[in-house]
Amino acid sequence: xxxxxxxxxxxxxxxxxxxxxxxxxxxxxxxxxxxxxxxxxxxxxxxxxxxxxxxxxxxxxxxxxxxxxxxxxxxxxxxxxxxxxxxxxxxxxxxxxxxxxxxxxxxxxxxxxxxxxxxxxxxxxxxxxxxxxxxxxxxxxxxxxxxxxxxxxxxxxxxxxxxxxxxxxxxxxxxxxxxxxxxxxxxxxxxxxxxxxxxxxxxxxxxxxxxxxxxxxxxxxxxxxxxxxxxxxxxxxxxxxxxxxxxxxxxxxxxxxxxxxxxxxxxxxxxxxxxxxxxxxxxxxxxxxxxxxxxxxxxxxxxxxxxxxxxxxxxxxxxxxxxxxxxxxxxxxxxxxxxxxxxxxxxxxxxxxxxxxxxxxxxxxxxxxxxxxxxxxxxxxxxxxxxxxxxxxxxxxxxxxxxxxxxxxx
Numbered sequence: 001x002x003x004x005x006x007x008x009x010x011x012x013x014x015x016x017x018x019x020x021x022x023x024x025x026x027x028x029x030x031x032x033x034x035x036x037x038x039x040x041x042x043x044x045x046x047x048x049x050x051x052x053x054x055x056x057x058x059x060x061x062x063x064x065x066x067x068x069x070x071x072x073x074x075x076x077x078x079x080x081x082x083x084x085x086x087x088x089x090x091x092x093x094x095x096x097x098x099x100x101x102x103x104x105x106x107x108x109x110x111x112x113x114x115x116x117x118x119x120x121x122x123x124x125x126x127x128x129x130x131x132x133x134x135x136x137x138x139x140x141x142x143x144x145x146x147x148x149x150x151x152x153x154x155x156x157x158x159x160x161x162x163x164x165x166x167x168x169x170x171x172x173x174x175x176x177x178x179x180x181x182x183x184x185x186x187x188x189x190x191x192x193x194x195x196x197x198x199x200x201x202x203x204x205x206x207x208x209x210x211x212x213x214x215x216x217x218x219x220x221x222x223x224x225x226x227x228x229x230x231x232x233x234x235x236x237x238x239x240x241x242x243x244x245x246x247x248x249x250x251x252x253x254x255x256x257x258x259x260x261x262x263x264x265x266x267x268x269x270x271x272x273x274x275x276x277x278x279x280x281x282x283x284x285x286x287x288x289x290x291x292x293x294x295x296x297x298x299x300x301x302x303x304x305x306x307x308x309x310x311x312x313x314x315x316x317x318x319x320x321x322x323x324x325x326x327x328x329x330x331x332x333x334x335x336x337x338x339x340x341x342x343x344x345x346x347x348x349x350x351x352x353x354x355x356x357x358x359x360x361x362x363x364x365x366x367x368x369x370x371x372x373x374x375x376x377x378x379x380x381x382x383x384x385x386x387x388x389x390x391x392x393x394x395x396x397x398x399x400x401x402x403x404x405x406x407x408x409x410x
Contacts, residue, residue, distance in 0.1 A: 059095065068096055068397065074392070078380070080376075081374050081375075083375045084101055084374050085113050085374070086393060087299050089303060090398075103267060111375070114298065115266050118261070119297050119358045120351025121353075122302075123221075123351070126244055129244050130243060132320075132322075136315055142162040153198075154205070155170070155206055155210065169217065170208040171207075172219065173218055177201060180288075185272070189284060197222050218289065221293075221339075225292075247314055248313070248314060252300060256295070259286070261296065267375060268281045268355020284354055299371055305360060306348050306361060306370075310364055322338060324347070343403055346363050347363070347364060357376070357385060359371065359403070366401070370394065391403055
């Protein structure tokens with residue numbers, strides 16, 4: 001049996017939100033994505049008329065559109081990605097919204113720009129926004145020790161909430177624990193509690209002293225979810241809905257209770273399985289990722305959320321400045337702040353868990369926004385498929401700010 005979990009902590013100079021996918025990096029499997037090669041364009045009046053906000057309405061130059069169509073389809077076919085949705089909004093240059101490939105490899109149903117998807121580690125931007133909202137309300141302080149809110153954390157008196165959000169706590173990633181990996185893949189529809197998740201990580205010694213360096217760990221976000229619950233006085237799901245989603249106007253984003261998945265949604269395909277064979281992970285229960293990666297959204301909401309996170313709409317200027325104070329990660333071109341990254345100027349996060357990957361980023365220098373949604377997490381030549389798509393799009397659309405990178409660790 002191959003070793004499967006916490007795979008690719010970074011995918012290409014971007015946080016492999018596989019940071020959410022729990023497995024170890026493996027070669028891409030064969031996903032039956034051939035066929036349905038037609039690119040399904042979305043007119044401005046199509047997707048709810050929401051492909052732009054006035055300054056970004058209409059399509060880009062037809063030649064640019066054709067180049068993007070070809071680049072996305074070439075990557076989709078080469079990497080064996082069943083379906084891809086791309087949304088790119090560039091004020092003054094128009095908007096580009098496309099779906100290509102299939103949402104279901106059995107029925108050949110085409111991918112749709114109106115679908116919901118599981119967003120994996122992009123959940124972190126919502127959890128940390130909830131935490132920072134509590135900072136603005138003086139319910140918590142970023143330099144509080146985690147031991148003030150959650151007992152039993154190894155070295156918890158010396159680990160701050162800030163270090164948890166920056167991925168600099170030194171706490172062992174529970175997704176790297178072999179018992180967790182086996183338990184999840186043996187029954188991917190089971191429900192995990194936050195305390196059960198933490199127990200897998202707390203069996204191990206901390207990997208370094210608090211603040212010493214960067215290490216992506218979902219353990220950090222599960223703890224911050226518990227902090228939000230204690231300081232906010234209600235469950236994380238309800239708090240995020242009331243204090244984050246509703247104020248942001250996100251009507252198609254949710255924190256699921258279990259494995260529920262609104263329609264329409266594409267089927268998701270993964271090789272993060274006990275046997276290594278490709279399986280349909282559509283209905284796997286994301287409770288194992290909880291505050292680090294369980295949420296669901298759609299293109300419209302993610303487009304809006306990218307700008308909310310990058311500009312700090314929901315927070316005070318001082319708190320937003322702290323969120324965007326990024327530190328080196330040790331990976332070229334990538335720095336990390338409070339639950340958010342800066343990758344060659346693109347601000348935001350990506351997401352990956354078995355069956356799905358997303359990228360939601362904003363480029364403040366050009367006020368551009370990019371959202372990518374795909375229905376597989378199977379790597380191709382060591383790279384996340386969502387990174388390959390983002391790289392291809394930005395090479396053409398924003399050549400001075402290319403979302404790029406290569407597999408740099410596990």
